[in-house]
Amino acid sequence: MTISSSSDMDRVAWKPGTRIQGKWNGHTYTIGQKLGEGANGTVYLATNPQGKKVAMKVALDAVDLQSEVNAIQSLSQAKDKAKPFFLALYDVDDAQVGQTTWPFYTMPYFSGKPFSQFLREKGWEWFGVVGFQVLQQLHSIHRQGYVFGDLKPHNILVEQDGRCQLIDFGGVTPFGKGVKQFTEWYDRGFWNGGSRIADASYDWFSFAALAVHVFDPEEQMKAWSRELPQQRTEKWLQQRCTELPELKPFQSILKDMLTGNCHSPDKVLSDWEQVLHRHRQRRFSARPSIRWLNTAFLAALLLFVSALWLVFYAA
Numbered sequence: 001m002t003i004s005s006s007s008d009m010d011r012v013a014w015k016p017g018t019r020i021q022g023k024w025n026g027h028t029y030t031i032g033q034k035l036g037e038g039a040n041g042t043v044y045l046a047t048n049p050q051g052k053k054v055a056m057k058v059a060l061d062a063v064d065l066q067s068e069v070n071a072i073q074s075l076s077q078a079k080d081k082a083k084p085f086f087l088a089l090y091d092v093d094d095a096q097v098g099q100t101t102w103p104f105y106t107m108p109y110f111s112g113k114p115f116s117q118f119l120r121e122k123g124w125e126w127f128g129v130v131g132f133q134v135l136q137q138l139h140s141i142h143r144q145g146y147v148f149g150d151l152k153p154h155n156i157l158v159e160q161d162g163r164c165q166l167i168d169f170g171g172v173t174p175f176g177k178g179v180k181q182f183t184e185w186y187d188r189g190f191w192n193g194g195s196r197i198a199d200a201s202y203d204w205f206s207f208a209a210l211a212v213h214v215f216d217p218e219e220q221m222k223a224w225s226r227e228l229p230q231q232r233t234e235k236w237l238q239q240r241c242t243e244l245p246e247l248k249p250f251q252s253i254l255k256d257m258l259t260g261n262c263h264s265p266d267k268v269l270s271d272w273e274q275v276l277h278r279h280r281q282r283r284f285s286a287r288p289s290i291r292w293l294n295t296a297f298l299a300a301l302l303l304f305v306s307a308l309w310l311v312f313y314a315a
Ligand SMILES: Nc1ncnc2c1ncn2[C@@H]1O[C@H](COP(=O)(O)OP(=O)(O)OP(=O)(O)O)[C@@H](O)[C@H]1O
Pocket: 035, 036, 037, 038, 039, 040, 041, 042, 043, 055, 057, 107, 108, 109, 110, 111, 150, 154, 155, 167, 168, 169, 170
């Protein structure tokens, strides 16, 4: 049977409650809801034999899946004690369903929401805090000689308490090779901002483009994607970093990211932390004045009510 798309996949087998057994390792999983799908496959919530929830990625193409598995394996085995994210590969196997063999792997399940959705629901002021963790995770991947490659809001899941996790390691590429997988909007080549050769600055660029994307209206983004290639320049992204009020505090860091001037990742992180610190201090020092305003408002309200009482009852 030929399966050519994720929707074919749904029609064939992967309904909630289906039990799948790995052909080589023999582990049995109960399939739950579909968590999402992309170009490389579909991800399901599944329960493993110990009753634990895991995420199961079922691919259309065994070669793509293998390259992702290799990337996760290399990154999760790295002895980086300061690794700021959780990465693990639980099982890699094939499942035989009817006439079809499906390659799959299982990994930790993250209940977080995609970055843009999280910001919409929790508040835009979370951008700095979550962004800082993303930068830490990218830096950790770079320390191991890889770029993440396919950075986009959907590949950043954020939990309710603001902790975040990169997912989808299909774009992870060793330094010096052509980036394996990317999404146009966040791609340095798309903006004529540099090559697609994997180096740390490729991810920094994507991060700055992502920052603009999460704050700019969707319609404007679509209009820009339709522009002629020669009109798309990283200068436009720079300009948006100065215009968008939420990005203003970070504009000089983002500008360095767009122009390839982030030579010291430690400095990027410490500069970002300083902006967060300043921001927090400003909010803290703003509080007493808010309290003062509240008191003044209450006093004015009392005066107004007293005046009304005098006019209508005392007169
Ligand atoms: N570990 C996980 N925990 C929870 N949800 C996940 C997990 N991994 C993936 N997902 C969900 O499944 C969706 C698709 O997964 P993923 O991005 O890995 O697929 P893809 O085919 O590589 O996508 P793309 O075409 O965007 O590269 C994600 O956007 C996310 O919503």
